[in-house]
Amino acid sequence: MSTTTANLPPPRSRWLLLGLVMLALAGGTYGWTLWKSEYAWRSGYGDGSLAHIRTANPAVLSGGDMTTFHKGYKPFGQPADNLPWQYAKRFEDGDGLFEQPYRAASGRDPTTVKAGGVATTPEGLGPLYNANACGACHFRDGPVETPYQTGEPMKGIFLRLSVPDGKGGYMAPPGYHAQLRDKSVAGVPPEGMGVITWDEVPGAFPDGESFSLRHPRYRVDNPGYGPLPAGLILEARSAPRLPGMGLLEAIDTATLLGLAKAQELDPDGVSGRPNWVTDPETGARVIGRFSLKANEASLRAQTAGAAFNDMGMTSPIHPRELCLPGQTACTGAPKNGGQGHTDLKEEQLQVLTTYLQLLAVPARRNVDDARVQRGERLFADIRCNACHVDTLKTGGTHPITRLRGQIIHPYSDLLLHDMGPGLAGRPDNDAGPAEWRTPPLWGIGLTQRSNHHSAFLHDQRARNLTEAILWHEGEAAPARARFMGLSRPDRAALITFLESL
Numbered sequence: 349m350s351t352t353t354a355n356l357p358p359p360r361s362r363w364l365l366l367g368l369v370m371l372a373l374a375g376g377t378y379g380w381t382l383w384k385s386e387y388a389w390r391s392g393y394g395d396g397s398l399a400h401i402r403t404a405n406p407a408v409l410s411g412g413d414m415t416t417f418h419k420g421y422k423p424f425g426q427p428a429d430n431l432p433w434q435y436a437k438r439f440e441d442g443d444g445l446f447e448q449p450y451r452a453a454s455g456r457d458p459t460t461v462k463a464g465g466v467a468t469t470p471e472g473l474g475p476l477y478n479a480n481a482c483g484a485c486h487f488r489d490g491p492v493e494t495p496y497q498t499g500e501p502m503k504g505i506f507l508r509l510s511v512p513d514g515k516g517g518y519m520a521p522p523g524y525h526a527q528l529r530d531k532s533v534a535g536v537p538p539e540g541m542g543v544i545t546w547d548e549v550p551g552a553f554p555d556g557e558s559f560s561l562r563h564p565r566y567r568v569d570n571p572g573y574g575p576l577p578a579g580l581i582l583e584a585r586s587a588p589r590l591p592g593m594g595l596l597e598a599i600d601t602a603t604l605l606g607l608a609k610a611q612e613l614d615p616d617g618v619s620g621r622p623n624w625v626t627d628p629e630t631g632a633r634v635i636g637r638f639s640l641k642a643n644e645a646s647l648r649a650q651t652a653g654a655a656f657n658d659m660g661m662t663s664p665i666h667p668r669e670l671c672l673p674g675q676t677a678c679t680g681a682p683k684n685g686g687q688g689h690t691d692l693k694e695e696q697l698q699v700l701t702t703y704l705q706l707l708a709v710p711a712r713r714n715v716d717d718a719r720v721q722r723g724e725r726l727f728a729d730i731r732c733n734a735c736h737v738d739t740l741k742t743g744g745t746h747p748i749t750r751l752r753g754q755i756i757h758p759y760s761d762l763l764l765h766d767m768g769p770g771l772a773g774r775p776d777n778d779a780g781p782a783e784w785r786t787p788p789l790w791g792i793g794l795t796q797r798s799n800h801h802s803a804f805l806h807d808q809r810a811r812n813l814t815e816a817i818l819w820h821e822g823e824a825a826p827a828r829a830r831f832m833g834l835s836r837p838d839r840a841a842l843i844t845f846l847e848s849l
């Protein structure tokens with residue numbers, strides 16, 4: 349009798365053991381499937397590899413794990429690498445919705461929604477609007493190339509209007525919205541046509557090199573709802589680049605307040621401050637971080653606001669059409685659906701928001717180039733980074749886990765700065781006319797590749813990066829003065845550095 353046979357359990361227990369093993373296997377497989385389908389993907393990482401990010405020179409990783417090395421013509425519209433398929437699908441659905449051109453409501457079918465949030469009947473545009481798709485202004489998720497010549501219709505750019513309210517504040521002109529909708533559905537007059545004229549103002553660097561800045565003058569032709577009052581303040585806004593939006597949302601409020609606090613001691617008098625805005629859903633006072641005057645607090649609010657203000661699309665956050673009391677043709681225009689119908693459904697709002705949150709940040713290029721490195725040192729030496737803060741860490745609470753705890757290089761503090769009267773427009777929430785949010789500079793060097801132009805600042809008045817810097821005044825005047833005083837090769841090195849972002 350061999351020892352092996354001697355140690356075997358009796359036949360009945362053997363069946364029991366087998367049963368238990370099978371049960372454990374089935375339980376394990378079920379648990380694993382449940383974990384993969386319900387929980388694991390929430391980390392934001394798929395089954396692929398991030399080795400190319402883990403082994404990259406940290407200097408190129410502007411968006412941490414949200415950096416993309418995409419080399420094509422759409423550098424601003426890429427998803428983060430190695431997303432789990434659940435997020436990848438939402439990104440793709442959101443991308444579809446972002447590019448979706450909408451048409452006017454037929455007044456018949458309520459807009460129905462396919463799985464994934466894409467509209468089967470893309471209706472609900474207007475009655476008043478500026479463009480028929482998010483992607484019409486944010487072309488390839490960057491600023492659309494606009495002809496922007498006197499008399500040509502504005503594209504990707506719209507006018508905002510204010511008049512003094514007689515009580516020391518400002519309001520929209522009577523009969524009009526604070527944003528001029530230059531387009532409308534059939535039978536409804538548009539609010540007017542924004543027209544720009546340019547004045548060239550020459551200047552020179554101390555070393556004699558000359559430049560010329562084009563100063564915009566705006567006016568409204570063919571006002572559709574009565575004469576516009578005297579004292580009208582006009583300002584144009586251009587669609588920003590959208591990479592890294594989720595990371596900006598994931599920065600803690602405390603971090604932004606810390607930046608503002610630290611600037612109280614700034615030797616140049618840089619004194620950024622947050623724009624406190626009201627969350628449209630909770631009513632809470634929160635720090636605005638999106639849009640050019642940081643007037644929107646979250647990507648969800650920004651998305652609903654953009655759909656409503658720029659495209660005339662209602663959503664759960666803005667359920668009523670935007671027609672004003674005097675705009676009777678607008679009020680009478682066909683609407684889709686009945687009680688509770690909104691042009692954008694909750695699901696679509698969510699898919700669009702996730703799309704924006706997962707947009708990756710382009711990796712930097714040429715970081716080993718000596719000129720780029722010299723430019724980077726100069727950027728710090730002349731204190732551009734007082735506002736364009738190079739390094740931040742995202743907080744630990746964003747609902748998308750992947751966005752948490754990332755070391756990022758946005759080159760922004762998301763705070764408002766007084767940029768002097770030359771750039772002044774109209775006020776917005778807490779932001780004064782001359783105050784603008786420091787725009788993130790990540791990806792700026794790819795604007796030409798993506799959008800075929802190199803126009804910068806809130807209304808694209810600067811025709812290149814040098815002009816953008818020359819417009820800096822107010823809190824940025826000392827930095828500008830130091831830039832002016834650099835030698836010609838040093839100025840070029842600084843620009844080369846910006847182009848590497």
Ligand code: HEC
Pocket residue numbers: 446478479480481482483484485486504505506585586587588589590593637638639640641643647650651654655658659700704
């Ligand atoms: C008519 C052109 C236009 C359309 C259409 C448009 N946008 Fe925008 N978008 C802008 C402009 C201009 C701004 C800056 C607005 C401001 O400063 O108030 C902006 C700002 C944004 C921002 C904030 C960017 C930042 O840097 O903080 C996001 C995000 C955004 N839009 C997403 C969308 C989405 C999503 C849609 C579609 C639902 C959309 N936009 C439709 C022109 C447009």
Ligand code: HEC
Pocket residue numbers: 618730731732733734735736765767771784785786787788792803804805806807813816817820823824827828831846
């Ligand atoms: C006081 C804060 C501050 C300082 C200092 C500062 N900037 Fe800016 N920068 C801003 C703000 C705010 C804007 C947006 C102004 C606007 O759009 O009208 C801006 C815009 C820009 C833009 C255009 C970005 C875009 O997306 O259109 C560039 C480029 C830029 N800054 C580079 C620099 C450089 C280089 C320096 C140093 C010489 C510098 N900035 C110093 C606050 C600052």
